[in-house]
Amino acid sequence: MTTVHDLRRVDGEAFRQLLDRNAIWKRMVTVGDRLPIQPLYEVDLGPIHLDRLLGTGPLVLVFVRYAGSAWCEDLLRAYATELEPALTDLGAHLVAVSPQAPGRLADLKHRDDLPFLVAADPRHVLIDALRIGFTSPGADKPLGTGRSVLPFASVVVVDRSGLVRFADVRPNWLDPLPAGRVVAAVRALGVASTY
Numbered sequence: 001m002t003t004v005h006d007l008r009r010v011d012g013e014a015f016r017q018l019l020d021r022n023a024i025w026k027r028m029v030t031v032g033d034r035l036p037i038q039p040l041y042e043v044d045l046g047p048i049h050l051d052r053l054l055g056t057g058p059l060v061l062v063f064v065r066y067a068g069s070a071w072c073e074d075l076l077r078a079y080a081t082e083l084e085p086a087l088t089d090l091g092a093h094l095v096a097v098s099p100q101a102p103g104r105l106a107d108l109k110h111r112d113d114l115p116f117l118v119a120a121d122p123r124h125v126l127i128d129a130l131r132i133g134f135t136s137p138g139a140d141k142p143l144g145t146g147r148s149v150l151p152f153a154s155v156v157v158v159d160r161s162g163l164v165r166f167a168d169v170r171p172n173w174l175d176p177l178p179a180g181r182v183v184a185a186v187r188a189l190g191v192a193s194t195y
Helices: 004-009 012-021 050-054 070-082 084-089 102-111 125-130 179-187
Strands: 039-042 046-049 059-063 093-098 117-120 133-135 149-151 153-158 164-170
Touching: 046 050, 050 059, 050 093, 059 070, 070 084, 070 093, 070 179, 084 093, 084 179, 102 117, 125 149, 153 179, 164 179
Parallel strands: 059 093, 093 117
Antiparallel strands: 039 046, 039 117, 059 153, 133 149, 153 164
16 A cells, blocks of 8 residues: 555655556446445534535535645635635535544634535545545644545535535645635536625
8 A cells, every 4th residue: 555655755646656657556446436425423413424415515525634734624615715606506415524633623614614514534444445545654743633534635515315426536735625616616516606
């Protein structure tokens, strides 16, 4: 399995070649996959079921590492202002997912007053099911779960039937997916505005 140490030794095209050589990209979530229905732990609400959320609108799942990661925190703050209002208008749910312990994620959600669901996947069950995780020695400390699996920077759009309609998986968080591309992917589902 590729580790974070492998990832630090390479960049750009070399990184992509490493992933291609390990056939990692071919195993990751892709358009046409069915969303595995795994419960997550939302930091304010407790257990949430993705299939119940799909009953009221499409899902946009944004996978981040953990509270304390500057890149991930910047992304969530940007999505709170640039993405969440547009998704709400389209009737879609935005859910940030991290393998970090819920208590640590709650601090991030409350400190930044994030207006969307922030959910923990502490046993990385959903991350593993979507095949977007990698082993990162030492990650167990910030995660607070005794585990060392982190997700690649990923955004997954799922329609109400549970079908993945858009998936963007990136090697790192330095070049995040622009909010406009996510909105366009949700609009392509044909959901009507609530206004």
